Amino acid sequence: MGSRLTARYRVRGEASTIEHRAFCIALEQSVEVTLEAVHSPTILSEIVGRVDEIEDRGDGWFDVAIGLATATIGADAGQLVNMLFGNSSMQDDVHLVDIEIPDELCAAFGGPRQGSDALRRRVGARGRALTASALKPQGLAAFELAALAFQLASGGADFVKDDHGIADQAYSPFAERVRACAAATRKGAAIAGHTTRYVPSLSGAFQDLERQVALARDEGIDTIMVAPMIIGLSNFQALRQSYPDLAFLAHPAMIGAARIAPLVHAKLFRLLGADAFIFPSYGGRFGYSTQTCAGMADALRAPWKTLEACLPVPAGGMTLDRVPEILDFYGPESMLLIGGSLLASPRGTLTAETGKFVRAVAEHDYGSKQ
Amino acid sequence: MGSRLTARYRVRGEASTIEHRAFCIALEQSVEVTLEAVHSPTILSEIVGRVDEIEDRGDGWFDVAIGLATATIGADAGQLVNMLFGNSSMQDDVHLVDIEIPDELCAAFGGPRQGSDALRRRVGARGRALTASALKPQGLAAFELAALAFQLASGGADFVKDDHGIADQAYSPFAERVRACAAATRKGAAIAGHTTRYVPSLSGAFQDLERQVALARDEGIDTIMVAPMIIGLSNFQALRQSYPDLAFLAHPAMIGAARIAPLVHAKLFRLLGADAFIFPSYGGRFGYSTQTCAGMADALRAPWKTLEACLPVPAGGMTLDRVPEILDFYGPESMLLIGGSLLASPRGTLTAETGKFVRAVAEHDYGSKQ
Numbered sequence: 001m002g003s004r005l006t007a008r009y010r011v012r013g014e015a016s017t018i019e020h021r022a023f024c025i026a027l028e029q030s031v032e033v034t035l036e037a038v039h040s041p042t043i044l045s046e047i048v049g050r051v052d053e054i055e056d057r058g059d060g061w062f063d064v065a066i067g068l069a070t071a072t073i074g075a076d077a078g079q080l081v082n083m084l085f086g087n088s089s090m091q092d093d094v095h096l097v098d099i100e101i102p103d104e105l106c107a108a109f110g111g112p113r114q115g116s117d118a119l120r121r122r123v124g125a126r127g128r129a130l131t132a133s134a135l136k137p138q139g140l141a142a143f144e145l146a147a148l149a150f151q152l153a154s155g156g157a158d159f160v161k162d163d164h165g166i167a168d169q170a171y172s173p174f175a176e177r178v179r180a181c182a183a184a185t186r187k188g189a190a191i192a193g194h195t196t197r198y199v200p201s202l203s204g205a206f207q208d209l210e211r212q213v214a215l216a217r218d219e220g221i222d223t224i225m226v227a228p229m230i231i232g233l234s235n236f237q238a239l240r241q242s243y244p245d246l247a248f249l250a251h252p253a254m255i256g257a258a259r260i261a262p263l264v265h266a267k268l269f270r271l272l273g274a275d276a277f278i279f280p281s282y283g284g285r286f287g288y289s290t291q292t293c294a295g296m297a298d299a300l301r302a303p304w305k306t307l308e309a310c311l312p313v314p315a316g317g318m319t320l321d322r323v324p325e326i327l328d329f330y331g332p333e334s335m336l337l338i339g340g341s342l343l344a345s346p347r348g349t350l351t352a353e354t355g356k357f358v359r360a361v362a363e364h365d366y367g368s369k370q
Numbered sequence: 371m372g373s374r375l376t377a378r379y380r381v382r383g384e385a386s387t388i389e390h391r392a393f394c395i396a397l398e399q400s401v402e403v404t405l406e407a408v409h410s411p412t413i414l415s416e417i418v419g420r421v422d423e424i425e426d427r428g429d430g431w432f433d434v435a436i437g438l439a440t441a442t443i444g445a446d447a448g449q450l451v452n453m454l455f456g457n458s459s460m461q462d463d464v465h466l467v468d469i470e471i472p473d474e475l476c477a478a479f480g481g482p483r484q485g486s487d488a489l490r491r492r493v494g495a496r497g498r499a500l501t502a503s504a505l506k507p508q509g510l511a512a513f514e515l516a517a518l519a520f521q522l523a524s525g526g527a528d529f530v531k532d533d534h535g536i537a538d539q540a541y542s543p544f545a546e547r548v549r550a551c552a553a554a555t556r557k558g559a560a561i562a563g564h565t566t567r568y569v570p571s572l573s574g575a576f577q578d579l580e581r582q583v584a585l586a587r588d589e590g591i592d593t594i595m596v597a598p599m600i601i602g603l604s605n606f607q608a609l610r611q612s613y614p615d616l617a618f619l620a621h622p623a624m625i626g627a628a629r630i631a632p633l634v635h636a637k638l639f640r641l642l643g644a645d646a647f648i649f650p651s652y653g654g655r656f657g658y659s660t661q662t663c664a665g666m667a668d669a670l671r672a673p674w675k676t677l678e679a680c681l682p683v684p685a686g687g688m689t690l691d692r693v694p695e696i697l698d699f700y701g702p703e704s705m706l707l708i709g710g711s712l713l714a715s716p717r718g719t720l721t722a723e724t725g726k727f728v729r730a731v732a733e734h735d736y737g738s739k740q
Binding site: 030031032033037038040042043046047048069071072073074076078079081082083085086087089097098099101103105106107109110111112113114115116117118119127128129130131132133134136137138139140144148151152154155156157158159161163164165167168169170171188203204205206207208225227230231232233234235237238247248249250251252253254263267271275276277278279280301304305306307308309310311313315327330331332333334335336337338342343350351352353354355357358361362364 | 400401402403407408410412413416417418439441442443444446448449451452453455456457459467468469471473475476477479480481482483484485486487488489497498499500501502503504506507508509510514518521522524525526527528529531533534535537538539540541558573574575576577578595597600601602603604605607608617618619620621622623624633637641645646647648649650671674675676677678679680681683685697700701702703704705706707708712713720721722723724725727728731732734
């Protein structure tokens with residue numbers, strides 16, 4: 001038996017149906033199909049999510065512990081969070097409230113390479129809390145941020161970090177800022193007679209992060225800050241592996257990324273260059289309303305400055321018999337995605353069922369909607 | 371005057387205080403300090419967020435439109451979302467409900483390089499919706515996924531994509547799967563006499579994504595899928611720039627990433643290797659309770675398998691006069707981060723105020739808590 005990690009979800013529900021709901025979450029976060037589409041005994045026993053515990057928390061809330069196969073994750077941080085909450089993040093009756101990690105995943109990810117003792121050693125602090133401050137506001141030039149760093153260091157702070165919004169802006173380019181702030185921090189620290197570490201904030205895609213680390217190292221910097229939810233968990237993981245000698249401060253920006261409307265993601269993904277965007281349609285497993293879906297489709301397709309249209313791909317529990325209704329709703333400028341319900345066709349009928357799907361789309365009469 | 375983008379937030383509040391609340395959000399998403407810490411007239415006029423509109427939506431909800439300076443973003447996707455919602459994501463009375471993008475950001479990001487017409491041309495479909503299906507469940511071997519791809523293609527589907535949970539697992543490694551599924555799709559499509567595109571799902575850090583694109587291209591693949599919230603928006607942007615000839619399907623995994631408990635992020639960031647984690651403490655600008663904060667500090671510091679401790683860094687509106695209370699709460703195994711309130715010291719007093727902060731931490735008597 002392969003090892004499992006445990007995801008603990010807090011789920012709104014009723015006592016009479018919570019077992020079924022828990023099982024649906026276990027499917028969603030593992031095989032993402034109904035059991036009819038699982039034909040392999042090994043997948044049933046080794047891969048399908050397992051409901052380990054259901055606890056009634058009162059007031060219509062239940063804690064559901066689900067064992068997810070470690071084998072589905074490998075050792076990629078993005079895939080870890082994908083399997084923990086990727087699809088369920090879109091179901092608003094489910095919260096991810098805790099995780100338990102098996103030994104092999106723990107070893108694979110490895111945790112802090114430096115840890116809190118090494119942070120203490122960097123600034124020679126024992127038996128007391130460490131001190132830190134931030135360089136801001138946004139908009140200051142490199143030399144102005146450096147002047148602040150000088151004062152904070154000469155006051156004796158242990159760590160002086162960039163504000164998390166300070167990136168590589170034209171008014172304070174990363175290279176210029178890091179050189180100026182590192183030098184100012186050294187000067188201030190010499191006056192205070194105390195070691196102060198300047199902690200630059202990194203941003204951008206992976207090659208930007210690598211370039212920034214190289215610039216920081218040239219200044220003797222050994223402690224940096226990143227916002228893992230902004231740079232991407234997999235990038236954070238890769239940085240950690242590439243630079244085990246650096247200490248990393250994690251910033252929480254976007255960890256509450258809670259309440260971004262689906263509409264905003266539709267716009268963001270089109271802006272960034274998605275040619276098509278798969279989203280959970282109304283009437284499927286996810287709670288999006290027809291209004292939300294129409295708004296997203298419109299945001300993807302409607303003329304928007306100079307941008308190409310991005311094709312809406314309604315999905316998430318679509319079925320063959322709903323094709324006409326879905327097409328009437330989204331029109332021909334769309335892509336229909338039917339996965340699980342096709343794959344749940346009786347053995348030997350998948351090609352024929354796909355053919356039905358294809359014909360239903362090809363032959364649909366859009367009528368007055370055209 | 372530099373251009374601005376508009377973020378529209380839905381905010382819970384009261385008519386008597388909504389103007390102040392809106393202004394606080396404008397500060398949080400731009401300079402992240404109070405106006406006392408902004409000494410530059412240029413930053414006041416060009417960088418500080420501007421409340422453009424407040425609309426009463428009824429039932430205690432208001433829509434607040436805030437103009438954010440484009441200059442704070444540059445042209446990095448991570449930084450875009452950071453400035454839109456980075457810190458406010460942690461305030462649970464604020465939702466990001468819409469965005470408006472100025473022309474220069476639109477040009478900088480550039481949107482779809484292929485667009486929906488190019489997707490149609492890939493499969494020769496005109497005047498109808500496109501069709502797609504997915505390869506799953508998780509746990510199938512490459513040859514089993516390929517058998518499904520063959521059937522879906524011979525049924526005539528336009529696009530056959532990997533399920534978003536299918537990554538580079540030991541039971542179906544990316545390279546083997548992509549070769550098998552691409553070949554099976556070509557065979558099935560030949561039988562159907564229709565062009566079907568196999569769409570592999572990419573995952574991992576940037577160098578993994580690049581390696582996977584290279585493998586896909588070797589199979590003649592010109593359409594791929596990514597989950598931008600999993601791989602990171604900046605990575606998505608970088609992929610788009612590096613491979614303008616590919617069409618990208620965006621998957622929504624984690625877009626509702628809504629309801630992940632702060633505790634889970636504390637555990638995740640430690641697991642992935644953060645040496646210290648900055649988080650909004652109780653009693654500051656963010657709504658975290660003492661219980662949440664104690665739970666996070668514990669998750670970061672308590673023995674956890676083989677992992678080093680990760681240092682808790684309470685922040686987010688801390689002040690000098692609260693140092694004793696905060697230290698009593700978190701104890702010496704912590705780092706105190708005071709940014710804005712130090713920077714709001716009267717001109718010429720920053721070094722001295724920093725010195726007070728440093729001494730307050732150094733001289734704190736932990737009493738019976740030690």
